Structures are given as structure tokens and as C-alpha cells.
Amino acid sequence: MTQLLEWPDHSNSRIPYRVFADPEIYRTELDRIFLGATWQYLALVAELPQPGDFKTTFLGETPVIVTRGEDGEVHAMVNRCAHRGNLVCLKERGHTKDGLTCVYHSWRYDLAGNLQSVAFRRGVGGKGGMPDSFQLEEHGLKKLRTDEFAGLVFGTLSPDAPPLAEYLGNQIGSHIGRVFRGKPKILGTTSQILHNNWKLYFENVKDTYHASLLHTFFTTFRVSRLTNPGGVTVADSGAHHFSYTYGGKPIDQAASDAAYAGVQSLRDGVSLRDPRFLDVVDEIGDGITLQILSVFPNFVLQQINNAIAVRLILPKGPDETELQWTYIGFEDDDAAMTERRLQQANLVGPAGYVSMEDGAVGGFVQRAIKGGEAEGEHSIIEMGGFDHASQDTRATEASIRGFWHAYRGMMGL
Amino acid sequence: MELAEVARHIELGDLYTAYAACLDSDALERWPDFFTEDCHYRIASAENYEAGMPLGLIYATSRDMLHDRVSALREANIYEPQRYRHVISGVSIPNEGSTSDGLDASASFIVVRTMQDGAMTVFAAGRYIDRIVKSDGGWKFASKIVVLDSRRIDTLLAIPL
Numbered sequence: 079m080t081q082l083l084e085w086p087d088h089s090n091s092r093i094p095y096r097v098f099a100d101p102e103i104y105r106t107e108l109d110r111i112f113l114g115a116t117w118q119y120l121a122l123v124a125e126l127p128q129p130g131d132f133k134t135t136f137l138g139e140t141p142v143i144v145t146r147g148e149d150g151e152v153h154a155m156v157n158r159c160a161h162r163g164n165l166v167c168l169k170e171r172g173h174t175k176d177g178l179t180c181v182y183h184s185w186r187y188d189l190a191g192n193l194q195s196v197a198f199r200r201g202v203g204g205k206g207g208m209p210d211s212f213q214l215e216e217h218g219l220k221k222l223r224t225d226e227f228a229g230l231v232f233g234t235l236s237p238d239a240p241p242l243a244e245y246l247g248n249q250i251g252s253h254i255g256r257v258f259r260g261k262p263k264i265l266g267t268t269s270q271i272l273h274n275n276w277k278l279y280f281e282n283v284k285d286t287y288h289a290s291l292l293h294t295f296f297t298t299f300r301v302s303r304l305t306n307p308g309g310v311t312v313a314d315s316g317a318h319h320f321s322y323t324y325g326g327k328p329i330d331q332a333a334s335d336a337a338y339a340g341v342q343s344l345r346d347g348v349s350l351r352d353p354r355f356l357d358v359v360d361e362i363g364d365g366i367t368l369q370i371l372s373v374f375p376n377f378v379l380q381q382i383n384n385a386i387a388v389r390l391i392l393p394k395g396p397d398e399t400e401l402q403w404t405y406i407g408f409e410d411d412d413a414a415m416t417e418r419r420l421q422q423a424n425l426v427g428p429a430g431y432v433s434m435e436d437g438a439v440g441g442f443v444q445r446a447i448k449g450g451e452a453e454g455e456h457s458i459i460e461m462g463g464f465d466h467a468s469q470d471t472r473a474t475e476a477s478i479r480g481f482w483h484a485y486r487g488m489m490g491l
Numbered sequence: 492m493e494l495a496e497v498a499r500h501i502e503l504g505d506l507y508t509a510y511a512a513c514l515d516s517d518a519l520e521r522w523p524d525f526f527t528e529d530c531h532y533r534i535a536s537a538e539n540y541e542a543g544m545p546l547g548l549i550y551a552t553s554r555d556m557l558h559d560r561v562s563a564l565r566e567a568n569i570y571e572p573q574r575y576r577h578v579i580s581g582v583s584i585p586n587e588g589s590t591s592d593g594l595d596a597s598a599s600f601i602v603v604r605t606m607q608d609g610a611m612t613v614f615a616a617g618r619y620i621d622r623i624v625k626s627d628g629g630w631k632f633a634s635k636i637v638v639l640d641s642r643r644i645d646t647l648l649a650i651p652l
Contacts, residue, residue: 265546266535266545266546267538267546268546268642270644271643271644294566295568298567348563348566348567351555351556351558351559352555352558354556355556423547424549424551428548428646428647428648429548431563434570434649437647438569
């Protein structure tokens with residue numbers, strides 16, 4: 079591998095700003111990470127209930143079709159006709175009764191991506207047509223490996239990625255499982271365009287330090303503070319993480335206020351006129367009121383009280399990212415629980431009380447590092463030390479260091 | 492068109508004009524006054540709305556929740572200075588929805604957002620789907636569903652639509 083840049087030292091606590099801006103590093107990421115040995119979220123199993131159902135998504139920037147085949151299995155293929163590279167599937171989601179047909183020259187594929195027919199393959203009146211050497215079975219859509227975990231479908235183009243359950247590991251897997259205890263029901267979707275490199279958003283997701291500082295709503299209305307019991311668990315590889323808060327446990331409010339004294343996020347005199355939207359139920363029963371979980375390189379599962387969503391971070395260039403949200407409930411939710419989830423959805427998303435800042439702060443960094451990246455400047459990620467071991471505090475940046483550990487390994491940096 | 496109908500169209504035109512002026516002039520504290528006490532307010536994408544999905548980017552079931560949204564924007568949330576310019580047109584009042592206590596109405600809107608550095612973008616376009624009732628002598632929104640043509644939001648949505 080060619081060395082793309084000199085890392086400041088042999089620690090994951092210094093991140094050169096160039097990795098957030100350099101087009102060559104970005105192109106290398108698409109190749110080594112997004113087309114490399116990583117599992118990336120494609121769909122909820124619940125999105126594709128019937129044979130013939132399909133949706134489109136991306137593996138990095140590579141367009142992908144996900145289907146439920148006639149065989150009942152989930153399949154995923156690159157959305158690129160084997161003939162001349164046209165998009166085979168133009169709609170974002172739908173149902174098809176007769177496979178997938180490219181509009182350009184009517185090449186037809188089955189739901190697993192196998193080429194079924196080529197228009198005018200034998201020509202017209204004995205003239206033209208494909209040579210006899212052309213074999214349909216040699217020209218299907220490029221197939222992804224797919225694997226499912228707890229109702230989530232992941233895919234990879236790499237033969238080297240270990241089985242999904244092994245990739246996730248037991249700790250991460252069990253904390254995905256604790257959220258998905260029923261059959262998911264989609265409550266809605268949205269997306270945001272972020273004017274920053276994809277890694278700045280992924281760092282933000284892993285950053286437990288900022289939550290109660292940037293998101294003043296949390297602190298002001300005492301939804302979550304660093305003084306609540308909680309911590310962060312980082313996979314040994316560094317790649318994945320989850321952070322958790324026991325928001326329901328009584329804390330010494332006066333001591334907590336004292337710890338936050340002088341911090342801009344603590345404002346006095348703000349109270350809710352109608353706090354019904356914070357009517358929270360401990361539906362899982364383990365006291366964890368807030369869990370943010372990430373799977374390398376671009377998947378997030380969020381449980382903020384009863385607001386549950388999966389987020390997919392799609393790179394769209396060195397300084398642009400699409401953040402897609404799918405909000406979910408479960409089939410056995412009663413009307414009151416569905417209403418609760420909809421109310422608490424006010425906390426998250428593009429207009430979320432505790433998330434709207436995340437849509438902007440990456441863009442602020444992207445603007446601020448201009449000039450600095452060329453000068454070889456770097457960020458400092460030393461909260462909680464230098465390694466990426468799990469910690470029983472959220473006043474740490476351990477999971478961000480974990481991300482960089484995994485990233486550098488894949489990128490050869 | 493009956494005279495009463497003409498008058499109603501003029502009144503509703505004035506209502507939408509005043510609504511836009513309130514949001515565009517940063518008079519957010521007055522925004523909840525356009526709604527009834529037990530109102531429903533929701534911002535949804537057309538994709539979700541047409542699929543019958545109930546999610547709202549902002550979802551409120553009382554006027555007090557709209558007040559809370561405004562106080563969070565003023566006291567808690569952090570976002571760059573920005574302003575909206577609403578253009579609302581095509582107010583439509585299908586008679587079928589009219590009852591003695593209110594009427595259904597819809598209107599198209601487009602919102603241009605201008606940032607502090609002068610960058611302007613078409614931030615949102617879509618349709619208001621409203622239930623409007625007479626209350627305290629004036630028209631109020633008992634329900635307003637803001638249906639966005641696009642599911643994509645540029646950066647964040649702070650000021651309501």
C-alpha cells in the first residue's frame with residue numbers, strides 16, 4: 079500500500095485534518111473500506127417482506143439493489159447493468175413481478191441478479207445479435223454477500239470479511255439484540271445532507287464527551303448528563319462501540335449542577351410547558367435509557383428513551399455526507415407506545431432537540447480546518463487517556479480512538 | 492361565487508400571509524398563537540405521508556408543545572443565524588371538508604433560506620394540509636401537516652415551516 083500521509087505519531091490521539099479533506103484519501107477509503115472487508119447496513123428485513131420487494135441503497139458510493147427473491151432469501155447486487163453500466167433499478171423501493179429489467183437495452187435479471195435474457199440476442203432475420211460465445215450465466219449483476227443479524231441486513235463485496243456475527247462480536251451483538259426484541263415496524267424515514275466528511279459525523283456518534291455539552295437541551299432539561307451513571311464499551315478491534323446511560327438512577331442533582339456550573343449548556347429557568355413528550359417507559363427493563371451503538375464503518379443504532387432509529391452514513395464526496403434515518407417501532411406496540419415513540423422522535427433527526435446541532439457541527443469543523451489540513455495540523459483526542467479500552471464513564475473519547483485504530487489498520491496509515 | 496365565499500377566501504389568504512410573516516420576521520413567540528390549544532402540527536416528507544407513515548420531523552399535539560419548541564430554539568438549541576422567506580400560494584378550500592365549525596384547506600409553499608454569509612438555497616417546498624377553525628373570533632389551525640416534497644433536509648431544520 080502506498081503511504082498517503084505521515085501520521086503525526088504512533089498514537090490514535092492525534093488525527094491529521096487532512097484525512098477529512100483530501101480527495102485521494104477519500105477515493106482510497108471508498109476502495110479499502112467501503113469496498114473492503116467491512117459489513118455495511120443495507121436494509122431492515124421488515125422492509126422486504128414479500129418475494130419481489132426491492133429497495134436501493136449504497137455501499138459507500140456504489141449503488142446497490144436489495145431484493146427478496148423468489149426463493150425467500152434476501153439478495154443484494156450492484157445496481158449496474160452488466161452490459162453498459164446503466165442503473166438497472168431506478169426506483170428507491172417497490173415490488174416487481176418479473177425480475178429486474180434494464181431500461182437501456184432490456185437486459186433482464188432475476189431477483190438474485192442472474193442474467194435471464196438479452197433483447198435481440200439472436201439478432202433480426204439472422205443478422206446481428208450476440209456472438210455464440212456469449213453466455214448469460216457469465217454476465218449477471220455483481221453480487222454482494224449478505225448476512226442478517228437481529229432483523230438487520232448487512233452486505234459486503236469482500237470475500238475476506240468474517241461472518242457478520244463474528245465481525246460484530248458478542249458484546250456489540252447483544253446490545254443490538256437488546257433493542258430489537260420484536261418485529262420492527264417503520265414509523266418513517268428522513269435524511270440530511272451534511273456539509274462535512276463522513277468521518278466527522280462518525281466521530282460525533284462515538285463522542286460521548288460532547289453530548290451534554292453541545293446539546294444543551296439534554297442538560298437543561300436533565301435528560302442526560304455525564305453525571306448520570308453510564309459508560310462506553312469499545313470492541314477490541316476498536317471498530318464498533320456502544321455508549322449507555324442509566325438515566326433513571328437517582329443522582330445528586332446539586333452536585334451535578336455544581337459539576338456543570340460555568341458550562342454554557344446549563345441554563346436556568348427553562349421548563350417545558352407540555353412535558354408529555356418526555357413520557358418515557360423502560361420498555362427493555364434494564365434501566366438503560368440511552369444507548370448509541372455504532373458498527374464500522376457507517377451504521378448507527380440509537381435508543382434514546384423510546385425513540386429508536388437506525389442511521390446510515392453515506393459518503394458523497396470528501397466534504398459531503400448523506401445521513402439517512404429510519405425510525406422504528408415494533409409490531410406489538412400499542413397505540414400509546416406508538417404515540418410515545420412519535421413524541422420522542424422530536425429529540426432526534428434534522429429538527430431533533432438533541433441532534434440538530436450534530437447536523438451542523440461537522441460542517442463547522444470542515445470549514446475551520448481549511449488551511450490547517452495543508453499545514454499538517456491535527457485534532458487532539460486525549461479525553462480518558464490514549465487507548466481505546468472500554469470505560470465506565472462517558473467523559474472519554476476512547477471510542478473515537480477505537481475508530482481511528484480500526485481505520486488506520488484498513489487504510490495502511 | 493357567493494359573497495360569503497369570497498370573504499372567506501380573502502380571510503384565509505390573510506391568515507397564510509400573516510403566518511408566513513410571523514416565521515419570516517423571527518416573531519417565533521407569536522407562532523403558537525396561530526394554532527388551537529389542542530392542535531396537531533407535524534412536518535412530514537411526501538414519501539412518508541403518502542405511505543401512511545406517522546413520523547414527524549417536528550411532531551406536536553398541543554399549542555404548549557409549540558411554545559416549548561420556540562423556547563428550546565431560543566434557550567437551548569445551537570444553530571447558525573438564518574432567515575426564511577416563505578412564498579405561499581394556491582390556497583385551496585375544497586367545500587367537502589367544510590362544516591359549521593371549520594374547513595379543510597391546503598396551500599403550496601416554497602421557503603428560501605438565507606444564511607448569515609448570504610448563501611441562499613431553496614430549503615423546502617411542499618404543501619400545507621390544514622384544518623382551520625374559527626376560534627376567539629379568528630381563524631386558527633386545528634391541524635397543520637407540512638408535507639415536504641423532498642425527504643432531504645440541508646444540514647438541519649431549526650425554525651418551523
